[in-house]
Structures are given as C-alpha cells and as structure tokens.
Amino acid sequence: MRLFLILALALLSNFAFAQTLTTDPATPPRPATTPPPNSHPSTQTSQSSIDRLTESNLTLLDLLKKQQAVLEDIQFDRRLQSRQIQSLEERLQETLIENDKLQNKIDQLSAAAANPPPVAAPTVTGTTTAQAPPAAPTPPPPPASYLPAAQPEGMPGTPSWHRLFSLSGTDNKNTDLFQIQGHQWRVLWHNQDKEGKAYVNTSALFLNAFPKDDTVPQKVCSKLGSGGDTTQLVGPGDYYLKIEASGGSWELAVEDFH
Secondary structure, eight states: OHHHHHHHHHHHHHHHHHHHHHOOTTSOOOOOOOOOTTOHHHHHHHHHHHHHHHHHHHHHHHHHHHHHHHHHHHHHHHHHHHHHHHHHHHHHHHHHHHHHHHHHHHHHHHHHHHSOOOOOOOOOBTTBOOOOOOOOOOOOOOOSOSSOOOOOOOSTTSOOEEEEEEEEESSOEEOOOEEEOSSEEEEEEEEEEOSSGGGTTOOEEEEEEEETTOSOOEEEEEEESSEEEEEEEEOSEEEEEEEEEESEEEEEEEEEEO
16 A cells, blocks of 8 residues: 555656646746757757656556556455354354363263163062073074985996095185096085174075186076085086185085996
C-alpha cells in the first residue's frame, strides 16, 4: 500500500510539470511577434520532453494498475485461507467431541468388564438341589481311514483288483512312477476338513494322473470340503499322481485291474 501511494504522488508531480511546460494561465499572452530564426529547435525539444513525460505517466499508470491487481489477489488469497482454516478448526472440534464420546463408552465397557454382576447361587428347597445341565455328548473319534478296505485278490488267472499302494497327507505331493498292467485302474480318494464348525468346507483336494513323459493328465478329482469317491481310469502304462491340497487332510489308494 505504501508503494502504491509513492507511485501515485510521482504520477501527479509529472502531470503537473507537463502542464506547466505547455501553458501557464496566470501569464498573459505575449503579442505575436515573428519568431527568431533559431526558435524551431527549442519547440521540438519541449514537445519531445512532453512526449517523454506522457509516456512515463502512462507507464506509471500501468504499473499502478498491476500493483492494484496484485494487492486484490493477495487479499482474496488471505480471505480464502481464512475460510479454510475456520473450516478445519470446526472439523477438528467435531472430531474431538466424537473422540470424547467414544472414550466414555470404552470407559463404561471397561468398568462393566472389571466388575461383572454376581452370579446367584443355586437355591435349595428342602432336600432337592438344582441339577447341572447334562454335558454335551462327546463326538466319536474319526476312523483310522475313510477308504474301503482292499478287496481279496481272485484265483490265479482270474482278473481282480490289486491294490498297489496307499498314501495320506495334508500338503501338495507328487507320487513316484507306478506301472499299470491292466486296461483299467482306479483311484480311491477322500478329503477331510479340519475339526470344528469354523472349518466346514474350507479344505480342497485336486488329483490328476500324468502318464510318463506326457503333459496331458487324466483328471481324478476336484473336491471342496469333506468327502470322497472312486475314479475309474484307463491303462496300461506308467503314471504318477499330482496331489494339490490345502486346509485339511487327504488319503488315497491306487488299484490295478488285471
């Protein structure tokens, strides 16, 4: 603002000086005389000075306008910042109030947990006493194996099912190569969730039978949750099983029919 006043005073002084050079109302007009031969250069010099003063005044005026615009922008920014600060202060105050309410609720819950209500003792009427509720029945233990037992082999020369091996586990696994002699063979498999209601249908079992030196498998099973079945496959040949499992336990058996 001080700079603005200084520029305004400079503009007024230049304007007054320019009018003094052009004409003076208090001085009476001189009689017309024939100008001397050398008066033309002096008139050109005065006109040049007036032009320079006018240009200077215009420059100062433009500078004042720019300065005024800058001051208005600064005042607008300050008003905007003031509104933003006020809004942030209001939000902060609301947040503090909500925090106080939550802290009061936490204190009440903590006090209630630290001082639980007393449990009433069982009442006795005469010789009869209150009986405790019966205990929940204990669930039976899981079986040693969910797979059916191996069938007895038939008479010599009679085709029958021959169990090659059995496996069980909880993680991923690839079996060793095994040889299938017959034109059909099967995999008996079972998947089991962990104990507890929270683990129902949380396990998974994926089985695939890969021929030796071949990337195209025969699908055995894709099972989610507890359960099992028997999958028939085509032989003969050398195979291995790729087992992918998670969240539970599994077991399987391979049988060849020949």
